[in-house]
Amino acid sequence: MKKAAVLAAAAALAGSASASRHGHRNVHRHLAKKDLSTGLATADVCVPTCTTIYSTIYGEATILPPAETPKPSPSPVPETTAAPAPPPSEPATVPTPIVTTCETTGVYTFPATTIVLTETVTTCGASTTQVPSGTHTLGGVTTIVETATEIVCPVATTSTAPNGVVTSFVTETTYVCPTPGTYTIAPITVTVTEPSATVAVPTLTTYEPGTYTAPAVTTTITETNYVYVCPFTSEGVPAPSEPTSAPEPAPQAIEVPKPEPVTSQAPPPPAKTSTPISSGGPKKLGGGKHWAMTYTPFREDGTCKTAAEVSSDVAAIAGAGFKTLRVYSTDCDTLPNVGAAARANGLRMIVGIFIGAPGCDNGNPTVAAQISALKEWKQWDLVDLCVVGNEALFNGFCSVDQLAGLIQHVRSELSSVGYTGPFTTTDVVSAWLNNDVQPICQAIDVVACNAHAYFNAGTLPKDAGKFVAGQLAIVEKICGKTGYIMETGWPKAGNCIGVACAGPEEQRTAIHSIEEEVGSKAVFFSFRDDPWKAPGACNCEQHWGCGDVFGA
Incomplete structure (x- = not known):
């Protein structure tokens, strides 16, 4: 030292x-x-x-x-x-x-x-x-x-x-x-x-x-x-x-609900617009009432699913009417297995580079390995979007400049093997608000956030869609770019946070509310429950599976 x-x-x-x-x-x-x-x-x-x-x-x-x-x-x-x-x-x-x-x-x-x-x-x-x-x-x-x-x-x-x-x-x-x-x-x-x-x-x-x-x-x-x-x-x-x-991501704070509805609250002032770096510009994303679903190829005990198990899951997601899958990383043979299943079922993909505690430096071996895996796979005809980092600012894994630099580095690496689609990163709205994010705005083609109405103590399940739409409007103003929700949903079990209570009916109500308000621009979280996760302070982390709400 x-x-x-x-x-x-x-x-x-x-x-x-x-x-x-x-x-x-x-x-x-x-x-x-x-x-x-x-x-x-x-x-x-x-x-x-x-x-x-x-x-x-x-x-x-x-x-x-x-x-x-x-x-x-x-x-x-x-x-x-x-x-x-x-x-x-x-x-x-x-x-x-x-x-x-x-x-x-x-x-x-x-x-x-x-x-x-x-x-x-x-x-x-x-x-x-x-x-x-x-x-x-x-x-x-x-x-x-x-x-x-x-x-x-x-x-x-x-x-x-x-x-x-x-x-x-x-x-x-x-x-x-x-x-x-x-x-x-x-x-x-x-x-x-x-x-x-x-x-x-x-x-x-x-x-x-x-x-x-x-x-x-x-x-x-x-x-x-x-x-x-x-x-x-x-x-x-x-x-x-x-x-x-x-630090671990912050658990929920239990609060008395505010009397004002979320939709009446003032968004931040418009930020400077910036021009995307990519020469091709963003592809058209979204569409329908349920555009995309997150998918991680893990069994209930946290081990990796086989290609056959992945194929069965992806077929169920396609059968429920979804058009796109969002994956977070390249581990568990995600690219070959999910990619093959997506192609067989006519689904598009949102691929990702996961950034964890080792940090955002593009020399990080975990990040470098994911970039290499994407370059080797390079089935770009399936890919609509590349997401570099999931809540990396919120978790303190990256500074703004580091994340912007990494996005540019990934863009350079993937474009060298033929990828011409859009790039983004996604974070909770507080991370977009609490940092001078203009370097990131300049590095991305579309802006994205994760928005979970359940963690807002004043939001009833029936109002989840309005809350998520309000969050999306905030981040769109920050960067002056078209925005998308990369994670949203509601747990079927867990604690009440103010008036936001978890349960099967509450989940169904919230999901349908989100579907009506922003389903064409939202990635629902997640396909199945994750019993291998720790329950968390909300006792909810294992219970976000919502595939059955859509008949999957």
Whole structure:
């Protein structure tokens, strides 16, 4: 570690000028009494240091099959007109996001801040996630191994002193992976006693020498005790490396429903339009009341399905009237098996490059292997769209510049073997709102988002379609491009989140609502239930299979 600095901060997602995010609506009361630039109690602030601790951990870790799980989708809220002065922020010493608590609603102006680094700085930072009451395992480093092996990697973690002071620090860990599989190494465990809480998950970020600027921002805050984050951008230097450890996607926050319908809420102002890079331009996508379905070739125990099993599934999806399949990656012989079944049943394909915890760098061997698999397969006559990354911004796997660069790299690689179709990436709406995504807008041909109305506490199943349509309208305005929904659905089992309750009838009602409103531009999630997944805080992650709603 070259130079260590500490930020045991709650690096919450950045706010926007006219909409707040779902995960920030119920900031924990105890956070209001803490300095959110350090995460420490203001009455007894002890600035910790970043230390390196060497340890070896032996034993079993949780082996997780590769998965695509729905994430909370945000909903915008109306603006207000009050105009208090923003609370003062402490001068930053490293370009980690500046965190401010806006105690009242109104219009806030945050001044510009510039930091100049003359040497490489590694910080113990943090990202935040919203969790309900209970004990949660968060963060850590996720890695995939193909054989029994020993992994050595740095991780960010925390320790709590008897006086309650929390210290973030870096530890280099040696982990013995006893079998092939996907391992999450050295996560932290957090216990929440209140109904819901925003908790910080430690991360590692390295900044290269250069000038970093957090621009001046004027924004409307519509909630009390709202946590606003202003990120830095760099000038003439590489973007900071993504965290070595990333927090789990945020579970739902349980809220009292808002009286206003989602469709009446104000979208963000229109963004600058940009021209797609591809010379051929986007193909015509969508059509019909049920355009596409997500498909992952896994059995109930998480192992790979055979070609015959895949063929049976795809035939059922085609029989239900779908035109297109969306696949996330190239593992489990997805391209040859799903491709052959799609061709036999007259279906189109949306192919994908999956980005996980190793990050967004196009030198990442997992990403490189997927690019190679697509180049070798190259059955482009079946392919309508290529999606590079699924919620990579939301999960902290990529910076905006890294993701834009990777999309351009994939475009170059696939075009070299004949692919001329459109490219995109997909994320939850909060990720589109909370980042300066214009570099991504310039790199894609169409814009896409994942929108799950179930995670919005104020949405009844019958209104799911209106919610999803509203989410789509927001992202279309951000990039000034035609948009599509890459994941949407409703679980048939799980907890109630406000008025959003899971169940077979609720799923059927929600699916039909989405079908009527945006079915021609939506990819439904997912074909069958996934019993091999962890149930998640919502107890719903295994129960999104909706093929039977369509008769599949």
